[in-house]
Amino acid sequence: MTFIRDTELVLRATVELVNTLPHTDTTGEDTMVSVDQLEDFATRHAYTGSRTHDDRELAAVRGIRNRIHELWTVERDAAVPLVNAMLRDGKALPQLVKHDGFDWHIHASDPSDALAQRILVEAAMAFVDVIRADEYARIRVCQADDCRGVYVDFSKNGSKRYCDSGNCGNRMNVNAYRRRKADAPA
Template sequence: MVFIHDTRQSLRAAAHLVNTMPGRDGEDTLSTAADFEEYLRVNPYTGAIRRDETELAALRAIRPRLRRLWEVDRDAAVPLVNEMLRDGHALPRLVIHDGFDWHIHATSDDAPLATRVLVEAAMAFVDVIRADEYDRVRICSADDCDDVYVDYSKNGSKRYCDTGNCGNRMNVNAYRRRKARESA
């Protein structure tokens, strides 16, 4: 599965944003100006960024819409993606900047950040849907995690997210269960 740089970047940013929502631990990790700055550091966006409370609130408000893309199958994702593109008044155009080759922006640089994030995520999901790779859009399989990710592994066998050391934790739990059964 090969996606162009901007698609991978948008998918990664969307997953990161979704994973800031209160999960099983109940903690919202996008509630302060510092959280917002960290999100922007890890996921840089071009265009106007105000970095104020209104913009932070708007960004937080789109998280459930993005999360929904991980909760549905490919066919059910299509109307969600189309709605995001429509709501963002998407008008794709080719751009080149910051050392990146030609890629697509679908909103103006002065559109609100939340609109740009939503539309860029929708455009990335267009690529996933068209490539028939939607089965790689996943929710972590760990019993105690509901974070989202996109599986970029060659064989599509990734089961755990990278945010909470879930794979190692589940492997240790399985090992301990096996040892306990052997001892009994």
């Protein structure tokens, strides 16, 4: 794959965060509404640094989701000013770090910065890699009829069409099978 491990990990976390938005989910529900849900997300994606573990932190993280989601609504060149603004607003200062079993990788914000700021900067840094690798075509929105979930196509041949959040690929394949069966002569 084109992306290094830490970029891929951040892209996967970013996809999951964006897909907590109500308009990306087949159910239309916001799935980041409690501090516990944020705790689970931050723990699973190994976000380090200071944390307040409160409703204010939750509100701040919820507040960056639409901004990050915008990266899935634009082409590569239009993403550049969005990414640059995220880096500027997050006061990004890239540095190599090594921690928690992860080898050398880049953090671009201070561990004492707010979680939402660190998530925004990490997402922007991952998109820097996507843009520089000229792989923006892998930034996609699910093609299922009833889903607007986002994903990054990590497949070798770049042929993925559906997100992983709503079992969309299986659902669309079953629908296609049923249509073929219904159209087939008896």
